Every structure is written in structure tokens, then in C-alpha cells.
Amino acid sequence: MLQTVSGSHAVGETQLAAYRFMLRARLLDDKFAALYRAGKIHGGVFLGRGQEALSAAIGVSLNKSDVFAPLIRDAAGRLAFGEPIIDAVRTYLGSALGPMRGRDGNVHRGRPLEGYLPMISHLGAMVSVVNGVLFARRMKGITGIVGVACLGEGATSTGAFHESLNQAAVEKLPLVLVVANNQFAYSTPTTSQFACADLANKATGYGVESHSLDGTDFSDCVETVGSAVARARAGHGPQLVIATLLRLCGHGEHDDAGYIAPELKNSALGRDCLKGAEEFLLKHKLADAAQLAVWRSEAIREIEEAVAQAQREPAPDPYEEKWSALSSEHLNELRTEA
Amino acid sequence: MLQTVSGSHAVGETQLAAYRFMLRARLLDDKFAALYRAGKIHGGVFLGRGQEALSAAIGVSLNKSDVFAPLIRDAAGRLAFGEPIIDAVRTYLGSALGPMRGRDGNVHRGRPLEGYLPMISHLGAMVSVVNGVLFARRMKGITGIVGVACLGEGATSTGAFHESLNQAAVEKLPLVLVVANNQFAYSTPTTSQFACADLANKATGYGVESHSLDGTDFSDCVETVGSAVARARAGHGPQLVIATLLRLCGHGEHDDAGYIAPELKNSALGRDCLKGAEEFLLKHKLADAAQLAVWRSEAIREIEEAVAQAQREPAPDPYEEKWSALSSEHLNELRTEA
């Protein structure tokens, strides 16, 4: 696994790390999109284009011992939290050797024992699971850790969002709930989703702290997420982070996002955070153009290798599959029918 | 049915009406408690003692064409909204002639076609049903109406509370959501229920208006609820009303509320709103002691008559019962088994 970069590192270092995860995530997403178009992927493909700065900022602010529950647009955060590219590729291709063994696919991947929680589809449902991990660790006397759960703004309309944020607040858990307000939930604009002036206004109603950031602004992402995570880590209870940005792709690769008005795409919200990050690095002389090009080609090579490898790997074999959902093998009912 | 008093009436009149509903509710509740102790009631008995001012204030601020979804502590509001005492008594006694025909009992009563919604037990679940009634009426072009849904502070922790308040806000429905913060949800104190400094802080997070009131203060109840209802009626969207008070009884009559500290009972929160209302009427010369005594004995007589009547009425007969849950009779499966 790649080493994650904790918030305590020198500023330039964190940004550099974040950028490289963003870059790899973007290229990985591009590869998935290409595989999708080539008919090589079963089911849907969900990308994080335009949301990499936010997602990477989360990943680089976490330690290995922290907890992370990403959602569908968090390829960058996943990589930054330590997910090897091959795990992502294997899951998308359904490889029997991937963490989900072909049982679940695409963005539904994780390694719970490493604090990396695999999402179920039902929006909002992962937040209370993060609470549980944090709750258990506190019972065991483990301190100084943080759990991040990611949601889109559409998911704030779920009862699960509410119950779990309230639960975290009551238990004063070190939860950081990051809401990526990318203006749309599938096709639904925010005006059909909520009526508050600002999602950050929700925080006082739960008794939690809030942070707002511009998700198109690379350094704002790194800094604001970093300080939210630091507040939670320092024992100030749940932190609600609201990021404003735009999804620069369809809901999934099957969707052309025709419902996003061109004006919106061309507005400040539509800025590509990856470009912004590159400008930041160049401006602060953290890297030069040649270096960026090297990183890019390195990442592409890594991704191509992972894809080539996963494509050579065995698909799951139904005859080898243990068709049982219980861990307690003696309680499985395996009577054959008909 | 008794006539409800709308917010537009003269001040003294509204207060007088509210008081009389409070009185009748208190005496009705007392009767139910007595019947419970005498073993005459099947299942639990849930009282609104200490919450009558708030509840009556809701009822008197509504018109017959409004919508009302009371909860377990709303005997006063129900009466004020027009529920005849006999409906309450029949439901508690399971009379076949009551609105629920012995199928459901105690506080689970209502008449949906009269805008009076019968609660299901699942906390928070009625709010979106109120939304639906308001939504349908708007579709039909009916305006100037309001819907009130009542909850306890414990119910604010449900996902249903959140989804439905948000839904009302998005649709800008004339919903008044009244939360009676009586400090406990069954035995659970507010500190285990939420972490916000004030439940009213939730309002901005939904983009709705909020109103706070002292539920032990009779005139505050009447005025604040009245103005919240008026705001909703005038088209200002959902209103969140937070009332602070104390339940002056157990969760149900089976519960001695031993978990409520004597200091709390003896604090300002423990004041009896019914006494406060009487003091108000006397002070403002809206009634004298003799008049109060007359009203009391009138109410007692009415209640005793209703109980006597309902006790004479037939219990539901399983042989007469149509054992089918569908309105479409031809789709019922009534195969006899065994």
C-alpha cells in the first residue's frame, strides 16, 4: 500500500501528495470510462471528475489507522487512503482476486478491517457504520483517530444522513462528514433537493462544527478538509464539511449530463480542480511541467499494468463459489432444490 | 362537532376556548387513567398532562378545513380540532361504533377525510402524510389551509422527521411542525437524544422559519402557535415550533416516571399549564372561579356520559368482522385454511 500523508506533514508535501493522487484518480477514471465504452465493464461506471481535489484532500488528511467510507466519486480519496490501483481495477473487472471477489463491483469496494468501508448503494447508510467503528474504538480506548464519511448533496435528504449525524453528535464521535455539493443528484438540481440557503447551516441544528470550501480550489480543499479532520481528531466532535463544486461528467458513464446548463459548466463552478492543482504546484514551484509530465506517464503505466494484470486474472467460477451468506458454516442451509 | 376557533377571533375568545379544551382534555385524561387503573382499558394509556396548553393552542388556531396529525399527548388539540369526546372514549374502550371500530385503539384515532389523521406508532411517520394532504390540496387549487404535525423531541431523531421536514421545505408546503420538548423520550433525557443547543436551531438547516415558546405559559402557547400557523397560512412555508415543557405524568400510565428528578419537577418547567391558564383567565377577568367550577363539572358530566354510553355499546364481534385489509373486495384472498 502507498503511504498516506498525514496532516502533520509540511504543507508543500501534502499538496504534492494530494495532486499525485488526483492525477492518478483522473487517469484511472479515464481508463474505466474507456473500458466501459469498449464494453469491457459489467454494469455502471461512476467517475469523480471535478471532485478529485476534495476527495484527495480527504485521503491525505487521514492516517492508516483512521476510518474512511468513500462514495462513488472518491477514486482520489481511496488511492490517497492507501487503496492500490489493482484493487480498483480488479473490482471493476470482477476479478476473483480482487477484494470483492466478483461478488460486488465497481465502486462497491473496501477492506473493512483496514478501516476502509465498502459502500452499500443506499445513500447515507455508511455514515452510521463509520460511527460504529469510531464507537468501538473508543470503547477499546483507542484515541486520536478520525472517521470520514463522504456524501453527495442529494444524500443529505435521506433519513440515514440525519440519524447518523445526530448519533455522532450525541456520542461526540470524531466523525467528519464531507458533503460534496456538486449541484446535482443524478439529474435533480439542488432546488428540488433542499431549501436551506447553505447546507452548512445544518450544522448548528446538530450541534456540530461546520466548514465550507470551494471544491474547485485545490488549496482550499487541502486546507479546509485538513483542519476539519484536525478538529475532529483533537476531540471537538463531528465536523460537517460542505464543498461546493460541479460534477464534470455524467452521473455515470451512461449519462451525458444534458441537464447541466452550459452556463453552469462555463462558470467558476465548472473549473477543473486538476488544472487548478497543477497551476498551484507550478506557481509555488513545487513541481515543473516536466515533472508533471513524468508523473502522468508513470501513472498511466501503472494503470495500464494493473488493467493488463487484472484482465489476465481468473473470473470468479460459480463452481468454486461457496454459495452461502453466513460466516457460521454450520448454520448454512445448503439443501439442494429441485 | 364542536366549532373550532380560528386565529382571527378576538384574543380573549381564543384563550377562553383554549382553556376549555385544556380542561376537558385534562379531565378526560384523568378518566382514562382511572379506567386504566380499574383494568377497563386494553393496552396502554398515554396522557398529555402538562402539555395541554400547547396542544389546545394548536387546535384553536386551526380551521375545520385544515389538517391535523396529533400524537400521543394531544387530547386537548384533538378536542379543539373538533373531535367529540365520544370518539376518544370509544377508541380507548374499543367500541365497535368508534372511528377505529376496535381495530385500533387508544391514541390511534382520527378521521382522515376530515383532515384529522390517525397516527401510526412509528414516530415521525405522520409528517410526510400531512405533506401529502397539503400537496394534494395545492394540486387541486385549494389555498389558505395549514397542516399541523405534532412530535415529541425524541421523534426529532428519526429519519422520518428529517425527510418530511425537508420535503415540506422543498415544496414550500404550509406545514407547521410542532415539537413538544418535554425533556424526555420515555426515560431518555435530551442529552442522549440530540446535541444542539436548541432544537430551534434546526430550522435554518431546512430553510424554514422557527418559533420557540414556553409550553408552561398559556398565553405564550396561544400566541406563538397562533402566529406560526398564521405564517404558514400566509404562504411563508413550513414553520418549526419548539415548545419547552415537562411531561407531568409517566410515558404511559404504566410508568411512574421515576427517572424525572424531583428538582426538575419542582422547577419552572414543572409548572402546570392548566393552573397557569386558570390564573390567566382570572387575572384578565375572562372568567371567575365560579365559572371555572361550572365548566369543570360540565366537562366531568360530559365525560362520564360518554364513558357510560361507550360502555353500553357493543364490542366488536369477530364473526361480524370482515377479515380483509383491502378496499377492493374482489382482490381479497379469503380462502379458508386448515
Added chain:
Amino acid sequence: MSITYLEAIREAQAHALRDDPRVFIYGQDVGAFGGAFKATKNLQKEFPGRVLDSPISEDAMIGLAVGTAIEGMRPIIEMQFADFSTVAFNQIVNQASTLFWRTNVPCPITVRLPFGGTSGSGPFHSQCLEAIYAHYPGLVVLTPATVEDAYSMLLSAVAIDDPVIFCEHKFLYYHLKAEKLPSEALPIGKARIAREGRDLTIVTYSAMVHEALAAADELATEGWQVEVVDLRSIKPLDTDTVVASVARTGRLLCVGEAWPWGGVTAEVIARVSAESYGLLDAPPQRLNAKDTPVPYHPNLWAAHRPTARSVAAAARKLIRF
């Protein structure tokens, strides 16, 4: 002209909106976007103000529908996937399904559940929940297997005065085609003999009807005449048609795409065993999905659910019993 199962669902909704001012549609992305599967395509434009986007609040979506039903409306609620109806579960099984029984006020809501497995959809976009809803009193559960039924049964669903769980199979959405929409239909509650036969009865519903028909084709080449009964509605369930078929064939195989414990196949066998015991020449058998979540990878998925091949194998075994 040729019309798909999905188009039939769109057409039925258009028809209902056109004919009945009390009908409206509420669901995530059903408005301008036309729904995740395009089942409401152009309907918002055609019927302004009557096709409305909801927030991602399944519980409140159903609650709202019930409230409008009290006011005499006939809402159609689209769940984006059947799987997400678990979030609305309480409102469906406790609010909607009990309203009429408690209050005598009908609750004519239609909840559209795009359900069932498709390749690569995995454990949370493939579930078959018909048995869950059928267990509760107060709900009607429909499972159309054909384009014609998708159309006419959705129209019936909207007309029914009770909450209807309308299970529309995603696997059939695009692939199943018909020449035209029907003008007549069997009543709700009547099963259909999808294929006649004398050697064995396969009772099934929804997408599995097509697997059963393919299995019947295969067995026909071996000389066996398999009768296929399409239940159409699983609650109410047309025991009479099933029993009559079993009386003719003497053998019963029930096939369902849902999980094996309980469910439609158990219910059918329990009824047949109780009512037409003497008619059976062999023990009634069933074939369901495996007792695990629905797998993502096509290899696993194809082995998880019954297919023409496994249905044929089970039928063969039963015929030879």
C-alpha cells in the same frame, strides 16, 4: 411498430395521466430527465405540474403519496430501484397498507419497483422483493411478465383502490417487445397459461416466465410437453388456475428469481399441497435463486438465478420422478 416492456410502462402512465386528473407521478429524476430508466420520458412536458421530482427521501415519498391518496389522488411513485424501497419500508407496510383497514379510507397508490437481476448490477440493484411485500396484509403485488401485461396491469394498478406494489422487471425493459399495446386484458388476480402442456406444470412469474418458456422449448425437443403458468399477480394469487393445471399434468415445479426461504414458490406449493394433494404424481419441487445476495459478476449472476438451463434440468428430473 414495435413496443418494449419499458415503453409499455411509459405508455400506461401517459394513458393514466391523460384519462384521470387524479393521477400524478412523483419520484427521483422522473421529471425533465424522464427517470433513471426513462420510464417517464417526456411525461413532465406532456403533463405539466403532474410529474414531479422528489428529493432522495423514499420514506417521505411514500408518506406523501398516502396523504395525497387520502385526498383522493392516485399517485404513482417510482422507486429508482426496488432495492431502495427498503428505505420506504415502514411507510409502505405500516402506513399505506394499513390505512384502509384502520380508517375505511382507501389508499390507491401505485409504487413502481424496477426490480430483478441484470448482468453486472450486483447486490443492491437486483433484488426481488415481491415476497416481502406480499407477506403484509393490505398490499396488492403485481409482477407482469409481458409487454402487454406491463401496460394493462399498470393501468389496473392505478385504478385499484388499494396500494399496489408494481414489480417491473429491469431485465425485460429493453429486450421484450410486442407489436402493439393490448386493448383487453385478463383481470388482476387471474393467472395466464403461457404455454400449454400435459407432462409438467411450471408455475412462475415475471422474467422467469421467459426462462421457463425456453426450458419448455428445450424439453419439447425431447418429447415433453411442459405447461407454463404465468402468475401475473402474486397477491392475490390465482390458486385455481394453478391447481387446474396441476390437475392436468400431475407435476409441479415452481420457479422464482427471489431467494429460496419462503416467497412465492413456497406459497404456491403450500397451496397446491393443501388443496390438490391427490392430484400430484410426484413431489412438488421448486427452483429459486441461491441464498446469497445477488452477485455482480455475470458468471456468478448466471449461476445465482434460475435460467432456462437449470429450469430444464429441474423439470427433466421431476418428469422422470
Added chain:
Amino acid sequence: MSITYLEAIREAQAHALRDDPRVFIYGQDVGAFGGAFKATKNLQKEFPGRVLDSPISEDAMIGLAVGTAIEGMRPIIEMQFADFSTVAFNQIVNQASTLFWRTNVPCPITVRLPFGGTSGSGPFHSQCLEAIYAHYPGLVVLTPATVEDAYSMLLSAVAIDDPVIFCEHKFLYYHLKAEKLPSEALPIGKARIAREGRDLTIVTYSAMVHEALAAADELATEGWQVEVVDLRSIKPLDTDTVVASVARTGRLLCVGEAWPWGGVTAEVIARVSAESYGLLDAPPQRLNAKDTPVPYHPNLWAAHRPTARSVAAAARKLIRF
């Protein structure tokens, strides 16, 4: 000493808390108050920091439990009434039940559901949801009918590495008594012959075991020996014991307090019909609650669910078949 079913549940939890530091209890009012039914009475005092009040957030309660299970804890979640688990439905059936299958990480949570009808409790405090949960893969569903089983099966539930839906019947809470707690128990998954007989097998579980036993008493006075099988666990379901009993008696009546469509009685009959068809001398029958919500008034309630009397009537009819 005499101990009730409810006390046995309290004792089992005390035992589990004492023996295993990974166990904790989370639920509404379970702390200082000791729970709505007092099933956790004094446990918070005895085990400080390990018996915790939750907000009224059933969805988040189960989600939290799953998170702690990932960390190796063994939470016991008390639903105040089984009926309210419908609000937690999504987390139970999609999060908890799939975790192991998806990730290979066990999910040892116990969800205690005080369930079943009692007089005057009405449609929302009486439900029997065992069949709903049993339909889903990945859950173990237990339904103890005796004080001894309430105790030992709850201990087993906590020890099982998978999510257990522990259905404890409220009707049995106070009335059922035993002399002492057992030190040994049948393993989970084994049914129990509650009474031996040769003329008819009644298969049932939970509170209905006692109605069946009373019916058997009544039939004994008429000269009939009725065998009563207490399933104990409905998933896994001990088909072997049922089939063996039916092999002895030749007649099967399944009795359940749940609604008639699907459920335990259908599942049992489907299995017996498939596996021991030749053993039956009469069609297998079942008796369930009526297909409506559970009524409030005792008169209606007593007619809604099976009772000793209706069980005896059904048994008599079947014996005479």
C-alpha cells in the same frame, strides 16, 4: 426460585456481558431505565459503559452495530418493539446481512425483537416479522418458545458470528416460568419435539407452541396423540426433524402467528412436500393469523391469531381426513 422468559433474557445478557468484554447493549431506554420491558434491568449499573441509550434512530442503531462488529465487538441491539425494526430494515437487510458475503468480515450482531401479539397492543405493537427477515440471505432468525431456550438461544445468538434476529415473544415475557436456567441446550438449528404423538404432527414455533400443546391436550382427551415440533430456529430450519416426525405421524399441520401469505408455514410445507411426499397420508395444512393487521380489541385479536381452540379444530379436521 422461579424465572420468567423475560428474566431469562435479562440473565442471558448479563451472562454474555460478564463473559465477553466484546459484548455491549445499545437501544432506546435500555440504560438506567432498564428497557421498556425491563429486559436490561440493572445491567447498566452492573456493567458501566456497556449498556447505552440510543436516540430514536433505528436505522443508525443498526448501522452503528455493524461498525462495532467490524471492529470485533458483539453488540446486542434492542428494538423497543419488533414493529419498529421496519425503520431499520435497510440497515438490517442490506448492510448487516451482506457484510460477510461481500467482504469476508463477520458481522456478529444480535438484534432483539420483542414481537408478537398481546391483548390490546394493536397493529403497531404486535407484528410477527420472522418471515420477512428469514427471506433474506445472511441472517439467522431465532424464535425461542421456552424460558430455557430464551436463555440459551440468546447466549448462542451472541456467540454466532453472523447477524441474528432474535424474536422474543412478548406474550411469553411474564407468564412463562421455569424452575431454573439450563446449563445445556440443543444446538441452534435443531428443532425440538415438544410433545410426542403418533396421529398428527403440528409444526410451530414461539408462542404458538403453547397453543399447540394446549390443543394437543384437548385432543388427547379425545384419544388422539398429537406430536408437537417446536422449530426453535426458523432459519436455519430443521427440515430433518420435521420430516422424521411426519414420517411417524403421516399428517402435518403447520401453525404460525404471522400473516398467511408466505412465511414459516409455507416454507415448512414446501420442504415437507418436496422431501417426504410419500409419507403424508393427508394434505399438509396450515393455520396462520388472518390477513389483516393485528387488531386492538381483545375479541378481534383472539380471532385474528390461531389459538388452542382453532388449532385443535384444524387438527381434528386433518386427523379425520
